[in-house]
Amino acid sequence: MTATPAIEGWFTTGDQPALIGERCTTCATSYFPPTAAAAGFCRNPRCEGTEFEQVELSRRGTVWSYTDTRYQPPPPYSAPEPFAPFGLAAVELPEGIVVLGQVAAGYGPDDLRVGMHVELVVEPEHTGEALIWRWKPLAEGSAA
């Protein structure tokens, strides 16, 4: 069985996974999550655009901030038994969008700093088979 994304159309899987954004063909503003096309117009109030193209967002970015979750979040988060804490990071992409994500398995706040470089990976959710995007720290000195 091939694992499927936890949410349809938000990210690609495979060796070089990427978040899927939408770019306004009029003002070139990128959006994530990709919900602008369905709404039918560009949210930039100075733009009249109504057409979007799907784009893969940059796979690397810099940490805007980070934390972890030591207490089990309420549903609809699906927690493993027993619950295991996990890291969370907000990452600024070169497109200027800050995107939240869990931190890759095996990494936590001690491995992160504001401004450090991270890369998008795709891993199974904490329960079940479905895949979710995560942020993985890059070795010091790696370029964004």
Next chain:
Amino acid sequence: MSVQPVIVAGVGMHPWGKWGRSFVQYGIHAAREALQDAGVPWTDVDLVVGGETVRNGYAGYVAGSTFAQALGWNGARIATSYAACATGAQALDTARARILAGMSEVAVVVGADTTPKGFLAPNAGERWDDPDWLRFRLLGMTNPAYFAMYARRRMDLYGATSEDFAQVKVKNAKHGLANPNARYRKEVSVDDVLGSAVVSDPLHLLDICATSDGAAAVVLVSEAYAAKAGLTDPVRIAGIATVTPTFPNTVLDMPMLATDASGGVDPERTFKESIGDAVYAEAGIEPGDVDVAEVYDLSTALELDWMEDLGLCKRGEAEALLRAGDTTIGGRIPVNPSGGLACFGEAVPAQALAQVCELTWQLRGRARGRQVEGARVGITANQGLFGHGSSVLLTR
């Protein structure tokens, strides 16, 4: 744009806690206390604005009507506001607008809630187009995790420490000791905070506010009614900001999974800075004129953010003020003399009104055991989900 003031004739609260009663009982307790404080008969009230509670069924969705009926139908007009943490300020703004339009003379604004223990959770069901549901479903991203990210930025960018955050709690716990409406009235030490469990690194349990039951009410009247009623030297509302973000909103905001794209240039000011700017502009008052502030310490670190967002100090300097004792009662610019959310816990639709109650008492010189001496100008600030935020400026 300078806006005419309206008069705060009376304020009242139901103490915060876990009392096991209905939000209606809390609300009318606060409303009757506020009316009594104002010396205004209920039959004079021509407008009731309720802060909606989303946790108490239909009666909570139509809170304005619920309170009006519970106080005894008197034919008053009603309105109900919901704006997450800014609910009370938006309700107040609605009342102010009708008064300034000459459509109301006496308004009662009431917010009350009962709140379950633990993390605030999204609505049930499969809600794939609701960001508040998605952040839990996809990421397990709780409110404290957002607070922790803001706190961590202070540490990595400005050198804040866990001890600094703990000192905010120590200060607010001390401030709230004599406040009869506060839920927690106990001194807390830095060691207590640092010894409590980490919820989301770097925030400990005692860095994060609890959820509470509580109610607050404000009686607003027109200048004309105040003169007729012989109210002398009253507290005035000089400004209320309920502005929304401007595009692009580049600071990560609850409950969103991402920001707008900056387009390579950061906006002139952040959303939270724009809340303060808007209220100062309405009131024609400068940050340097402020004597006392009640800000939304959902976490200890957020109090420090707010001091900067409101222009009470420069970006990155809040810890220095805290360490110098400037934000303690008796200091240069006391912050959260009520004890803040640290001593109250959050009762969402009541909280912004509770801030106004506290500043009214402060500006009247009647905040017993926690008085900021000579306070004449006070500011509140809060922010909630989905681009809601508010600030109220009071003067005397």
